[in-house]
Amino acid sequence: MMNNNLGHEPEPEWGYITDPTLLESRNAKNAVFTFRPSDDNWVLGVHKSESYDMRWLHDAVIDPADKLALLTLLADAANRNAPATIRSYIHAVRACLDALAGMAFQQRWPHLRVTDQRVLAGLFRRAKTLGLVRFTTHAAFIERAGVSEIQRKFLDPERGALTDIENQSVDHAFRRINDELLLEFGDRLRLLKAQEVTYLGTLVAANLNRAILRRPCQLVEMKWADVRPYGVGFEQDIGYPQLADDERLHLRVFLGKRGDFRGYAERHSHPLQPAMSRLLALYHHHYWQTLLVRLAGQGIELTKAELGELWPRTPLFPMRSLFTTAFGDKGTLFKALSVRSQAFHRSHDRMGTRLKTFYKNQLGPHLTSDRRLLDPQQGQVLPVGNNRFRHTALTNGAMRGMSTVELASLTGVSEGAVAHYVDLTPAARASIDAALAPNPTLNGFGRISVTELQSQPGYAAKNEYEQVIGLLRAPQDCTSCPSRGGKPLACYPCQNFKPFVDADHHAQLDKAERRLALQFQAGAGEGSLKPLRTIVAYIRATILACLACEQYRALSPEAQHDLA
Known part of the structure; x- marks a missing residue:
């Protein structure tokens, strides 16, 4: 277990913290990481975006009893929820931090975002479960006032499902870009630079984002062990495979909102269409050709058995630093890349940013809409992305008469989350x-x-x-x-x-x-x-x-x- 406090001087304690349990280390959702509620910084994951500066709460000019209760609730949330989810908890608490006392909270409530209202409602219900009486009146008020309804966005022209024409233009744009990509990177004898490999990886991730309808946070958890020729199980040790262009592949994907890294795989794999399999095979070739040349430049020559051992440990969509880090020797290399290691995996925030840039700059100029006038020269492009692809697939699935069970399986969510799509x-x-x-x-x-x-x-x-x-x-x-x-x-x-x-x-x-x-x-x-x-x-x-x-x-x- 990793203790973030090892090798560091103890941070000064905050005078308002009287509960000794808030001074003790706790596990984050990812049990590899620990944090103390009393710390200025909570490190809940390997990426920078998964560390939270908590001085905003420690320094807040509010009742110390409120501060202690909030610290307890947020620490409990950090233990039970994925690091990305804690961002929404912090945002909701900060939105009402100066209005917790007296009637101020009731006056602030209607002006809060719907998502903040929902988070606070759950947070204050949790307070009762933990035996905290500090927010009993707040929870009672929320029960009386209710939480604003989330406006369903699945038919919103900016964020919801794409129309048939818009969706066809996305098909057209992907085909066009992939054809250009195959021309640019089709030469397998050409040695790519590190930035070219990661760029190619972003293009592959964008295709997968739409092909298998899984979120960026799920894509970044994938390793090469999750790519197999169709018919080959994921429990088999296949060493280092040479993925042929005509070989159909299937993927294993892990649940994205369970919090722990690669903790729970989905029950069924995702077969890929031949065109997507060829694209992934091309990416695989360039990825490993570039990495092995870089390692050889450091004097690290891998045997066939060692390569077969390293292959399943390596992230499918790595940070560029994987190709530029000086590992020194094989021992350091294998220690850095383990089966459960998050080392060199992109953060979901970084992947999300790269995909948004790709959709805007690469797809955008080729997209058309039957609902709005677009002019790419003026920066007016059709907004597309992960959520819109999922909305479109679910809406079209509902049109074809798919059941809620089938719709839920389509995007890997609960039946309740897709129930409203069947209304059309x-x-x-x-x-x-x-x-x-x-x-x-x-x-x-x-x-x-x-x-x-x-x-x-x-x-x-x-x-x-x-x-x-x-x-x-x-x-x-x-x-x-x-x-x-x-x-x-x-x-x-x-x-x-x-x-x-x-x-x-x-x-x-x-x-x-x-x-x-x-x-x-x-x-x-x-x-x-x-x-x-x-x-x-x-x-x-x-x-x-x-x-x-x-x-x-x-x-x-x-x-x-x-x-x-």
Whole structure:
């Protein structure tokens, strides 16, 4: 067990602390770390973000009895909760610290954030369990006043589920970026720099964040031991594997909110699609090629058996310092990288920051929306990230009729956490799609002329009679398109497709509606019907946009100028 006070002079005791139990060392949620409630600094984990300066409470000008009670509650919380959760406890307490006495708390209560209200309600209930009577009146008031309802954000245009068009643009952006990545790093003979490996790791983490719908705090706990060829169990010792490009992989993920590092693995692994497996295999190759060269430069040459022992201990998404640290000898290297060691793992805060930067700078310029006007040149990009991916998957899962058990398994949460997603019906979502479809279609017509379309490089989308329906502006993006609708029907909802005004879109609408009717009569599920419903909605919007263009062109030049 690690005692943070070893080798240090005892800190000066605070005069208000009279309870000897507050002067004793306690375990953090991660039992490797200990702290004393009386200390100025509580170190609850290996990363800087998991250390908390507690002088704000020690120095607070409040009743000493309140201070002691709060210190006891926060120390209890630090013992039971993950380090990241303690940040919310500290924020909630600081938000009402100067208003604990008398009626001040009741006056402050309505002005607190909803999350702070929920934390304080639980904290003061816990006080009763611990036998602390200091906050009995506060708990009674909260019970009478109640906690404000959290506004569900899963349909919020800024934070909630992505629409189909937004989600398709995310698919498009990931395919485009991954294609560029494979061109940049596809040469396996090229030796990457440390920063290139960690950059590649961030791209892989972003793909996994969306592919397996797990939080950044779960990704940073992963080691290479959690990556196996599909069909190979995680209890098997496989040494150092050469992951082939055509080998399908599966991942083991640990629960993210249990507090202890790699303490509880999820019951089921996560199989990866072939494209994701190839990307991870490429990352694995460059990661180990760079690390082994760096170690050899320090005179550390590993045997095959030693490499097989080191491989499962090493973080999947390491800090750059893993490749730059001078270990000196094999003993120090193996001591630093153990099966349960957090050494060289990125913190979840750092991973979260890197992913946010990636989503904004790399994905952002390629994203489109049917709910808002975006201009990447002005910094206006569609906000996406971990929570939005999870909201989208759960909302779409509910649309397909998945049960709460299936939805909970999808993102690794409790059934209660996903219950509100089942309120949306397929009919309601279809009406939303139909209402939103005209937005991107009309925007596309207004931003580029037919003459400009015809002058752009690309190739035409034609119907079965070889009549041109529209232009595909980036043909290379169509090579990895997963749509099964076929051209040109499946092109209508796509941001890459620009329809011609004088094309026969009515014929395409008839074809799409017939196909939808046949599928419906055959008893197809909503998962099969929904893409067709979307195609029908976008063809109708295209026809309306064409009609608007024709009406505009029929006006006199003076009338056109007045409208402009």
